[in-house]
Structures are given as structure tokens and as C-alpha cells.
Amino acid sequence: MRVISVLSGKGGVGKTVITANLSAALAKLGYDVVVLDANLTTPNLGIHFGFHLAEITLHDILKDIDKLKGGIYIYPGGIKVIPGSLSVEDILDVDPSNLSKVVANLNSDFTLIDSAAGLGREAIASLSVCDEVLIITNPDLPSVADALRAIKIAEKVGKKIIGVVLNRVGRTRNELKKVDVESVLSYPVIAQIPEDKLVQKTVNERKLLVYSYPYSKAAIEIQNLAFRLIGSKYRISPSLFDRLFSWIKL
Ligand SMILES: Nc1ncnc2c1ncn2[C@@H]1O[C@H](COP(=O)(O)OP(=O)(O)OP(=O)(O)O)[C@@H](O)[C@H]1O
Ligand SMILES: [Mg+2]
Numbered sequence: 001m002r003v004i005s006v007l008s009g010k011g012g013v014g015k016t017v018i019t020a021n022l023s024a025a026l027a028k029l030g031y032d033v034v035v036l037d038a039n040l041t042t043p044n045l046g047i048h049f050g051f052h053l054a055e056i057t058l059h060d061i062l063k064d065i066d067k068l069k070g071g072i073y074i075y076p077g078g079i080k081v082i083p084g085s086l087s088v089e090d091i092l093d094v095d096p097s098n099l100s101k102v103v104a105n106l107n108s109d110f111t112l113i114d115s116a117a118g119l120g121r122e123a124i125a126s127l128s129v130c131d132e133v134l135i136i137t138n139p140d141l142p143s144v145a146d147a148l149r150a151i152k153i154a155e156k157v158g159k160k161i162i163g164v165v166l167n168r169v170g171r172t173r174n175e176l177k178k179v180d181v182e183s184v185l186s187y188p189v190i191a192q193i194p195e196d197k198l199v200q201k202t203v204n205e206r207k208l209l210v211y212s213y214p215y216s217k218a219a220i221e222i223q224n225l226a227f228r229l230i231g232s233k234y235r236i237s238p239s240l241f242d243r244l245f246s247w248i249k250l
């Protein structure tokens with residue numbers, strides 16, 4: 001069982017999009033995947049799966065571990081999702097200290113943990129319960145500076161850093177290049193996810209890009225990241241027909 005926290009430092013760089021779609025990519029490969037929303041004050045992982053109105057949430061489970069079974073929702077394809085609560089009351093009095101108990105009670109090939117932005121109590125709680133960390137950043141200096149801080153903290157607490165995912169590549173001109181990011185962070189960029197309009201479209205439709213548009217630019221790279229995570233050398237390289245089909249669907 002691998003427990004991986006998805007961390008960035010800076011907010012809004014694509015942690016939730018990547019966590020949700022990486023879970024789909026791993027599930028497509030036949031792995032048993034649990035994904036949980038440790039972004040406890042601004043949880044929105046559930047929205048990506050359409051489980052945002054879940055009756056039992058991670059917030060309830062943190063208060064009462066016996067609720068764990070009832071708070072796991074199965075997405076078509078088999079992904080097990082533990083969403084957070086959208087209730088302001090739940091968010092205000094949440095205590096992340098039981099997160100380790102929750103994770104210890106999960107049994108799957110992969111547990112992916114979507115983390116909060118920043119490096120405060122919530123993000124640290126997510127970091128403390130994992131074995132491995134996936135760092136997400138955008139190709140700009142503020143995101144990379146925050147990613148560096150996240151890496152330093154992860155190193156300090158002895159977590160294995162799998163690598164860096166550069167997201168929203170190609171969004172702007174004059175962005176940082178892979179080599180620049182690698183030289184600042186001293187870890188390899190293991191995936192470059194391009195800017196892709198279909199990301200926003202699928203988020204708004206509460207669908208997963210990797211299922212709805214598996215040959216879209218971003219979905220291909222997220223699936224290739226999944227191959228990399230499992231140690232496979234296989235990479236998807238779509239035919240012209242696949243690309244065209246994806247484009248027509250848009
Ligand atoms: N590769 C991409 N192409 C286009 N849009 C993207 C891409 N990745 C993420 N986005 C968009 O960026 C926005 C932020 O993504 P997301 O919510 O996953 O970030 P986050 O790091 O989880 O944010 P927070 O720190 O607030 O939790 C969303 O609107 C999402 O649709
Ligand atoms: Mg998020």
C-alpha cells in the first residue's frame with residue numbers, strides 16, 4: 001500500500017485536478033485506489049467526483065472513526081472517494097489530528113491525499129500521514145518558491161519525494177522551463193501537464209478528464225504520470241485519429 005500526499009505550497013496550482021485524475025488513471029490500470037480530501041477548510045475534491053453532497057464526510061470520520069465505512073463513496077470505475085464536508089460549521093471546528101487513524105484504517109494499493117494550500121496545520125497533517133510526496137507546481141517563480149518550501153519541510157520530516165509535476169505548461173509565454181525548475185528544486189520533473197481547456201470543462205461538468213477525454217493533452221500526461229508511478233516504462237502516445245476524436249468531442 002502506497003500513501004501519497006499531493007502537496008504544492010502555493011494554492012491553485014492544480015493539486016485537486018491532478019489528485020482526482022491520477023486516481024482515475026491508476027484505477028484504469030486495475031489498482032485499488034482511495035482518494036481523500038485533506039484540504040479540510042476548503043474541500044472540493046468531492047466536487048470533481050460529484051460527491052460534494054455526501055452525507056458522511058471526512059469531517060465526520062475525523063470525529064468518529066466508526067463512520068469510516070459509511071464515508072467511502074465508490075465512483076464508477078471503482079475509485080473509493082472520501083470527500084470533505086462543505087458545511088461551514090464542520091469546517092470551522094475540524095481537527096486534523098485523527099487523520100493518521102483514518103489513513104491507517106484504509107486498505108488499498110494507493111491512497112492519494114489531496115492537500116490544502118499553504119504549509120499550515122492542514123498541509124502538515126496531510127504530510128505527516130503519508131510515506132511519499134508528489135509536488136505540484138506551475139512554471140512560474142512564486143509557485144516554484146513555494147514548492148521549494150514544501151520540499152524542505154517534507155525532507156525535514158523524512159518523507160520520500162517522488163518528484164515534481166509541472167502543471168499548466170504552455171499557459172503563458174516566458175514561463176520557466178523544466179530545467180530551470182529542476183535546478184531550483186533539485187528534484188526531477190516527472191510530468192509536464194499542459195494547459196488544457198478540457199480540464200476546466202470537465203471540472204465544471206463534475207466529470208473526470210481521464211475518463212471523459214482520455215486522449216486529451218492533459219489526460220495523456222496524467223496517465224503517463226501513473227505509468228511512471230508504478231515503475232512502468234510504457235507511455236501513451238495517441239494516434240492522430242485519437243487526437244482528432246478528442247478534439248471533435250470538445
Ligand atoms: N492543466 C490544466 N489546464 C487548465 N486548467 C487547469 C489545469 N490544471 C488545473 N487547472 C485549473 O486550475 C484551477 C485550480 O486547480 P485546482 O483546484 O486543482 O488547484 P489546487 O492546487 O487544488 O487549488 P487549492 O490550493 O485551492 O486547493 C481550476 O480551475 C482548474 O480547472
Ligand atoms: Mg485543491
